[in-house]
Amino acid sequence: MYTVEALKKQYDGEIIILKDEKCKYFFLEDTQVTIVPFQLKKPKHFLHSIYHLATCEKVFVDNYFGFLAATDFKENVECIQLWHASGAVKRFGLADPSIEHRTQKANERFRKVYQRFDKVVVGSDKMAEIFKKSFNLTEDNILKTGIPRTDFFYEDHVEIEEKLKKKYPELKNKKVILYAPTFRDHQLTNPDIQLDLNQMYEALHEDYVLLLKLHPAVNTNFANPYPDFIIDVSSKEKINQLLLITDLLITDYSSIPYEFSLLNKPMIFYSFDLEEYARARGFWEDYHTMTPWACCLYHSGNH
Numbered sequence: 024m025y026t027v028e029a030l031k032k033q034y035d036g037e038i039i040i041l042k043d044e045k046c047k048y049f050f051l052e053d054t055q056v057t058i059v060p061f062q063l064k065k066p067k068h069f070l071h072s073i074y075h076l077a078t079c080e081k082v083f084v085d086n087y088f089g090f091l092a093a094t095d096f097k098e099n100v101e102c103i104q105l106w107h108a109s110g111a112v113k114r115f116g117l118a119d120p121s122i123e124h125r126t127q128k129a130n131e132r133f134r135k136v137y138q139r140f141d142k143v144v145v146g147s148d149k150m151a152e153i154f155k156k157s158f159n160l161t162e163d164n165i166l167k168t169g170i171p172r173t174d175f176f177y178e179d180h181v182e183i184e185e186k187l188k189k190k191y192p193e194l195k196n197k198k199v200i201l202y203a204p205t206f207r208d209h210q211l212t213n214p215d216i217q218l219d220l221n222q223m224y225e226a227l228h229e230d231y232v233l234l235l236k237l238h239p240a241v242n243t244n245f246a247n248p249y250p251d252f253i254i255d256v257s258s259k260e261k262i263n264q265l266l267l268i269t270d271l272l273i274t275d276y277s278s279i280p281y282e283f284s285l286l287n288k289p290m291i292f293y294s295f296d297l298e299e300y301a302r303a304r305g306f307w308e309d310y311h312t313m314t315p316w317a318c319c320l321y322h323s324g325n326h
Contacts, residue, residue: 025171025172025174025175026083026105026171027040027050027056029171031055035055036055036080037055037057038055038056038057039057039059039075039079040056040057040058040059041059041061041072041075041076042058042059042060042061043061043062044060044061044062048261059071059072059075063090076094076096077096077097079100080099080100080101081100081101081102081103082096082100082101082102082103083103083105084102084103084104084105085104085105085106085107086106086107087116087133087136088136089132089136091135091136091139092132092133092135092136092139093135094139096139101141101142102139102140102141102142103140103141103142103143103144103166104140104142104143104144104158105144105170105171105172106143106144106145106154106170107172108172108278108281109146109150109170109172109173109278109281109282110146110147110149110150110278110280110281111150111153111278111307112276112277112278112306112307112310112313113205113276113300113304113305113306113307114157114304114305114306114307115157116133116137116156116157116158117133117134117137117156117157117158117159118153118156118157118305118307119157119304119305120302120303120304120305121303121304134159137157137158137159137160138159140158140160140164141164142164142165142166143158143160143164143165143166144166144168144169144170144171145165145166145167145168145170146167146168146169146170146173147167148167151165151167153307172263172282173282173285175263176263176282176285176286180264180267183264183267184267184268187260187264187265187267187268188268191232191254193232193251193252193254194232194268197230197231197232198230198231198232198270198271199231199232199234199268199269199270199271200227200231200232200233200234200269200270200271200272200273201233201234201236201265201266201269201271201272201273202216202218202233202234202235202236202273202274203236203237203238203262203265203272203273203274203277203279204216204237204238204274204275204277204293205238205274205275205276205277216235216245217293217295217296218273218293220233220248220249220253221248223252224248224249224252224253227252228249228251228252231252232252232253232254233252233253233254234253234254234256234265234269235253235254235255235256235257236256236257236260236262236265237257238277245257262279262282263282266279266282266283266286267286269283269288270288270289271288271289271290271291272288272289272290272291273290273291273293274290274291274292274293275292275293275294275295275300276294276300276304276306276310280292280314292314294310294314297310
């Protein structure tokens with residue numbers, strides 16, 4: 024949204040949004056903005072998308088898209104990576120430990136995608152170094168402008184907060200705990216929520232409400248045992264809006280704390296599988312050094 028609005032202020036041409044079917048964000052169309060479904064399995068939409076990629080002047084992407092490996096842009100086209108997070112805890116790209124287990128063909132595809140990034144927008148010198156290592160880029164590829172994702176937190180949001188509280192009457196006169204864990208590659212369809220929900224309910228339900236926000240990559244139907252205490256907002260609400268009404272954030276290796284820190288509210292890093300996750304994904308720094316407080320909270324085991 025912020026990228027589109029910024030473009031409108033300095034560009035009066037056509038803006039095409041190639042929207043992946045997994046994208047939950049609702050973009051508004053107008054005389055300048057057109058939304059095209061980006062669905063490779065549907066020939067009509069696929070050809071329409073390819074046409075726009077072949078005829079555009081600028082391409083903005085916010086994640087890894089494998090199709091870029093086979094996309095040859097015109098010489099005057101610039102591909103700008105906005106990314107989807109303000110900071111980085113776990114390693115990704117060419118620094119991801121899992122590349123050792125990928126095939127040579129898969130690794131070559133990843134490299135080709137990263138070679139398409141003419142510029143990467145970053146919010147700090149530290150993230151610039153991380154992107155250079157992750158995508159095999161140079162300083163010439165880095166735009167140190169701050170990222171659009173954080174613009175949201177510097178605006179007035181009284182209306183958004185009131186709307187959420189009206190939508191969820193369970194929040195009335197309660198403090199809000201938000202549990203927002205990152206994904207585990209082996210739990211994309213059956214995540215193991217490592218909170219003792221029974222104990223949390225008994226101890227907290229009179230004063231708190233627990234919002235459950237699983238990673239967008241995770242598909243699950245959560246069987247809610249305490250609907251008056253737990254609200255599953257995994258597929259319903261934008262994470263930045265939820266942060267506004269959150270009093271306490273519980274997370275693990277997600278980048279969400281970078282945004283939440285702008286609100287100066289407390290957070291707990293619940294790293295129940297720290298050693299296993301470190302081996303599988305790796306961290307940019309020692310986890311305990313990066314986080315102000317890493318602990319186990321209401322673990323379902325004997326902790």
